[in-house]
Amino acid sequence: MDLDLSPEQLAFRADVRRFIDERLPAAVRERLRQGHLPGREETIAWQRALAERGWAAPHWPKEYGGAELGQVERLILLDELQRAPAPVPQVFNINMLGPVLLEFGTPAQRDFFLPRLARLDLWFCQGFSEPGAGSDLAALRTTAQRRGDVYVVNGQKTWTSMAHHADWMFALVRTSSEGRKQEGISFLLIDLKSPGITVRPIWSIDGSRHLNEVFLDNVEVPVGNLVGEENKGWNCARFLLANERSGIANVGLCRQRLEMARELATQRRHAGRRLIDDAALRHELALLDAEVRALEVTNQRFLLTASEQARLPAFASVLKLKGTELQQQLNTLIATLAGPLGLERAASHETATDWLVPRYFFSRATSIYGGSSEIQKEILARALLG
Template sequence: MDINFTLEQQAFRKDVREFIATRLPSAIRERLRQGHLPNREETITWQRILAERGWSAPHWPKEYGGAALGQVERLILLDELYRAPAPLPQIFNMNMLGPVLMQFGTLEQREYFLPKLANMDLWFCQGFSEPDAGSDLAALRTTARREGDYYVVTGQKTWTSTAQWADWIFALVRTDPKARKQSGISFLLIDLKTPGITVRPIRSIDGTDHVNEVFFENVRVPVAQLVGEENKGWDCAKFLLTNERTGIANVGLCQERLELARELVAHTGTATEDPGLQRELAVLDAEIRALELTNYRFLLTASEQAALPAFASILKLKGTEIQQELHMLLGKLAGDDGLEQPPSAERGPHLVQRYLFSRALSIYGGTSEIQKDILARAALA
């Protein structure tokens, strides 16, 4: 199957490429090319440049600072950002919290938060996982006790990405301890400067502090920062996770990393001496193409509502598998220099570090085992 883009979609891709080529700072592009993840300053800088075209929140309505792009145009934009490479729109603001506020938030919440999310005036992180409630989010134990116009929050979140950079956190809390697991949960927006909050970095295998523990000790949160109905936060969580998983296939990233692998192979001249490496590159190329076709096929032949959640699980499962294979290959191509910890800028790309980071891809956003369960239930339905 070929992807038959319309003339308008082809023109849109050309426009995106030209915008990135002229506006993306070269220092950011090169740092990402070397295998670094974008830092806070780089993300905010590029986010605000994208916001000039509404592309920081491409699928949002224009009234909230978005571009109201269709699904195909949105994927075109993401593919070109990955292939540049450039920082993507901040996922917690744009793909997770923003759509939740549009679906469940009050008018006041939408008017106050959405423009700030789109322009990165506020950076949100996600407070879902807990020490004994990872993939089983409904087992969370962080409590929020109502006292007049406030909730008093006590508990702990863990594996909280970018909490060290964030201004606010959206969190699932238990407001009715007597209800069954999926009930009695509420969705709160919490300012991380509120007294009683402690953020403690967790050093991960790649040597970075990307994830954190967040502790709440009698933290007073205004009731006005409740999203949706009290004890109905599970509805918000399910809606949010569907949006999270649709973006994890990352076809453009796979294409950009494969291109880098080919460049490294050509530079070292190992391809002609290693037929196995040639085969590995060819297999990855075919798998990425199949992932891309699967992604667009669902968009072009079925409504999003009909395709989800099985569609999201297919993309999440296969997309993360391919990304891990690519990062493993790049780590091997980095050779002995790539084993240096922390990596030295003078001794080549940070590809082994990026490989180590990639081991988490099959865990966050719902583990591969969870995705397989979803697909099995869909097949039997």
């Protein structure tokens, strides 16, 4: 990192590293290093360990389970978690819904949900995308009709990450068809145990279940679960997506994957020579190192005051666009370095290389979710043109 850290900030980095070394199971750390994704119970256990320190939701107010860390400390914490690697706090709870509730929620909603989000007592998924309404999110057609003290919701959500693990879903629904398509949308919190909800798997190219379809058939949602104003949910969505896009850059993860590529290049041999001894490969690694450094500096530039962040809303798209494309480059290189061994799939998925190529397949989605690269370029073009 290029920040001039104060002695207190350096001490905080050391404290985070010590905490990870003491509390993160070695087996979990190694599985993540090899490219596996953390399981549900691993994620919950680790987030509750972080919550004891207030680090599960480091930017939240202390009264709701946060630590009120400064921007630099938050960057240090996330960087160390990703570089360890360790499971990061569940993104839908912490980086998406939590800030929305702090900004738009009622006192009752904040009091009930935020402590449970921090400890992962409730696991939320995101009900935004629909068939025909992915990057063009405002085209969504799931409806919510108010009948007395409930909304009756009908429709379908798709590409719903981790819905099979989730207890609740925050969703965008159409409560009015009048005006522009961005109008008439509301933001609801939906208990997935409600009658009328069906969750079906979508098996992805890496052979795993991350994604789901969620069908809602006359699902009754209490009016008290409306976040913000009725028909003003697009404001919540825009606020949430800015947080999502900046987080998807995964700067520390890029650094960790680059280190993994160097390790493979040092271990692997071809015709009796280490792969790292090839000048062309060393050149490629050097270029990727420069790209990761540039991403780190760009991420640091996002550590501006709240007013400046509001003045530069497209900055999150810069991080999202470059960060996800760099993740793809790194995972492509790792899959190449793994060679034929990376194509083997052990039944237990516990060998040293059996997840490297599937992780490459999984990384192809990073330039799609959270708004495709094409959408980010459009946002940036509009910002540049004023």
